[in-house]
Amino acid sequence: MATTMKQWTVAGQSGFDDLKLNEKASVPQIGDRDVLVKFHAASLNYRDLIITKGQYPFGVSDNVVPASDGAGIVESVGKQVKKFKKGDKVLTLFNQGHIAGSLDAQSLAGGVGGVVDGTLREYGAFDELGLVPMPSNLNFLEGSTLTCAGLTAWNALYGLESKKLMAGEWVLTQGTGGVSIFAVQFAKAAGARVIATTSSAEKGKKLKELGADHVVNYKEDQNWGETAKKLTGGVGVQHVVEVSGPTSMKQSLKAIAIDGVISIIGFLGGGKAEDAPGFLDTLMNICTVRGLLVGSRMQFEEMNRAIEANNIKPVVDSTVFKLDQTKDAYQYMWDQKHFGKLCISFE
Structure with a gap:
């Protein structure tokens, strides 16, 4: 050897x-x-x-x-x-x-x-x-x-015992990085429905091929959180896999369903944002926001x-x-x- x-x-x-x-x-x-x-x-x-x-x-x-x-x-x-x-x-x-x-x-x-x-x-x-x-x-x-990436996405969807992803629920993913794509794959395998955000039509096409039910271009639609909620019939998504951090939390909160879960796993958009939500926004939206590390x-x-x-x-x-x-x-x-x-x- x-x-x-x-x-x-x-x-x-x-x-x-x-x-x-x-x-x-x-x-x-x-x-x-x-x-x-x-x-x-x-x-x-x-x-x-x-x-x-x-x-x-x-x-x-x-x-x-x-x-x-x-x-x-x-x-x-x-x-x-x-x-x-x-x-x-x-x-x-x-x-x-x-x-x-x-x-x-x-x-x-x-x-x-x-x-x-x-x-x-x-x-x-x-x-x-x-x-x-x-x-x-x-x-x-x-x-x-x-x-x-794989285990982080799995933890986001299944890490809270009382909030594990169920068939028929909605999942919102962000972008086309490793965690987000794994989240799409795991969610579809579980019979869930997926709204994926991305920045280009080309990437959106690939997300559709992976099973995403809806794709929203966040560069063209800055209110993509509201759009995502509308796509669920106004109920909201049960799980958000939040990879961008403070720069996108405002939209994630607009998308979340009552008693839904936002799992913060990164800060690709940077560590600060001028219009980042505060702690009370979790109360106003009646949701769970959790940070997780793999x-x-x-x-x-x-x-x-x-x-x-x-x-x-x-x-x-x-x-x-x-x-x-x-x-x-x-x-x-x-x-x-x-x-x-x-x-x-x-x-």
Whole structure:
């Protein structure tokens, strides 16, 4: 087995030039409960981009190996490992200690690609509970998209026990990033109805092909929240997957049904907005607004069962980068040239 490997690290917070490639990094050693994974693919998230720019609001270690999402094959296991064996196909868990239930301070401190070394390297060592089996119907590129975006979308729709998505309900998604597209796919597989927003006719056509019942162009219709509510017959949507943050919350509140749920999973539109709603708006609209950070290992396993049962195929951008081209991949995603998940192949 190799003793050295290619590995990227984040050496600063001034931008993508702080991504540094070491072609002779040491392959990690494993402990008794660890699993050594040889990565075959990784995928990027908006989080990875802003970590290099010093804009990520959660913990980041110095010189961390970036990226949370990875798919690979088990190379070796520690003597106490029970869940995996050499040759198994596995995926990384975003928060290594988040096994089930709610996050706590300890599990929050185990974010892969932020606090814990991530997947933009040829080999990685993880506790066996920090990995899950890859769905059997997916290839490595597709599997690598699930860790963050897939599980975040699943948590948004199913994370609140009393508010789990039901067949026939309405879901509102925003844009064509990874989380939003997964939300469309999961919602349609559950028999729900989807209103998707986007910025172009071309992207709208692709959303329709994925099953979206209605597509609203938010650049042409600035009151898209009101439009979405009208499309439901005036009832409103039961779930909003809110990826833009303060800049779109006003419209999300206009779209929400009584007792509906707005799951805030990001702030692609920026951290501030002049007309951002206040706390009382949740009362005036009688809804639940929740922030969430990906999901647990138990939720990951639930999601994977649904992916296999419904043969759901993650949407991977047609441009796939190599490990050596990581900086180019970051720029490509920053320029919003991607549709769905942007992947890096190690093949």
